[in-house]
Amino acid sequence: APARKAGSKAAPAARQPPPLSSPGKLLFPDDKITKQDVWNYYEAVMDHLLPEVIDRPLSIIRCPAGTGRPCFFQKHHTAGLELVDSVRLKEDSGVNAHYLVVRDPASLLELVQFNALEFHPWGSHAEAPDRADRVVFDLDPGPGVSFDEVKRAAVEIRKLLEQLELQSFLRVSGGKGLHVVVPLNPGCDWDLTKRFAKGFADALAQQSPDRFVSTATKRLRKGRIFVDYLRNGRGATAVASYSLRGRPGAPVAMPLSWSELGKLKRADAFTLKDVPAKLKRRRKDPWEGISMLKQNLARWADSE
Ligand code: ATP
Ligand code: MN
Numbered sequence: 001a002p003a004r005k006a007g008s009k010a011a012p013a014a015r016q017p018p019p020l021s022s023p024g025k026l027l028f029p030d031d032k033i034t035k036q037d038v039w040n041y042y043e044a045v046m047d048h049l050l051p052e053v054i055d056r057p058l059s060i061i062r063c064p065a066g067t068g069r070p071c072f073f074q075k076h077h078t079a080g081l082e083l084v085d086s087v088r089l090k091e092d093s094g095v096n097a098h099y100l101v102v103r104d105p106a107s108l109l110e111l112v113q114f115n116a117l118e119f120h121p122w123g124s125h126a127e128a129p130d131r132a133d134r135v136v137f138d139l140d141p142g143p144g145v146s147f148d149e150v151k152r153a154a155v156e157i158r159k160l161l162e163q164l165e166l167q168s169f170l171r172v173s174g175g176k177g178l179h180v181v182v183p184l185n186p187g188c189d190w191d192l193t194k195r196f197a198k199g200f201a202d203a204l205a206q207q208s209p210d211r212f213v214s215t216a217t218k219r220l221r222k223g224r225i226f227v228d229y230l231r232n233g234r235g236a237t238a239v240a241s242y243s244l245r246g247r248p249g250a251p252v253a254m255p256l257s258w259s260e261l262g263k264l265k266r267a268d269a270f271t272l273k274d275v276p277a278k279l280k281r282r283r284k285d286p287w288e289g290i291s292m293l294k295q296n297l298a299r300w301a302d303s304e
């Protein structure tokens with residue numbers, strides 16, 4: 001179904017989500033969290049999550065028997081999905097494939113009914129898959145790196161981006177690290193976007209080789225932060241803000257304001273149990289305005 005058009009006379013009636021089967025199934029057995037709890041969580045955060053994933057090719061992590069049992073990463077549309085849209089995109093191999101696209105709350109909840117726990121959008125929209133509109137610097141601490149070190153790295157990256165006239169936004173991954181997110185508007189082709197992200201990561205690693213690495217080689221990560229720029233490419237994904245993570249405690253990938261970073265103790269501090277209440281208390285969306293912000297890579301391209 002096409003997305004609702006702004007300015008059209010009567011808004012179409014919202015579609016009904018599918019019925020939920022096996023509501024009592026334990027999806028986080030150690031935390032006694034059921035499929036119904038996960039559904040309720042996604043209903044509660046819908047207004048916040050939906051803008052992060054809507055109209056983007058979307059990968060999901062499904063855990064049909066709960067966390068602790070095999071989960072799988074799904075990129076493609078599959079039989080049985082009736083509300084989730086499908087978009088045909090060319091893959092690296094040159095072959096077309098059908099990707100999942102969520103257009104409304106009902107389609108997102110259909111994925112929950114199919115045991116999706118995590119949502120991972122592309123950094124571009126389905127209608128313009130080759131135009132990157134989000135750059136993500138994914139800070140992955142290697143063994144022995146304290147969370148304070150990761151926080152310090154995020155602040156430093158924010159400052160360096162400001163020198164390029166780029167505003168950035170902060171997210172805890174719900175796992176071990178932090179994400180620094182840069183919106184681009186108008187978007188930029190992936191080739192240039194990737195060069196920017198790699199160049200930025202390489203420069204950090206060059207300036208502070210004792211603190212940062214920019215190559216994916218695992219053995220180089222001990223005591224260092226891997227600045228994972230590989231989230232930035234056509235078909236690459238990063239976890240969506242407000243997505244659950246299929247890890248102990250049902251943590252949430254949570255967007256924060258930069259001023260909240262100081263008191264933050266860990267990357268999995270926000271969970272299914274406390275995020276809906278936190279959202280009600282919150283006076284302001286820490287990422288407010290992110291989709292309206294006009295900024296591009298021109299300053300970086302000039303200095304390259
Ligand atoms: P952490 O803070 O623990 O690093 P993270 O979400 O940043 O959490 P990473 O391992 O750094 O996790 O990043 C993995 C990213 O790569 C995911 O966010 C996901 O979008 C993407 N990804 C691509 N392929 C897969 C896959 N097969 N399984 C899981 N994630 C995948
Ligand atoms: Mn990471």
Ligand code: MN
Pocket residue numbers: 138140228
């Ligand atoms: Mn990573």
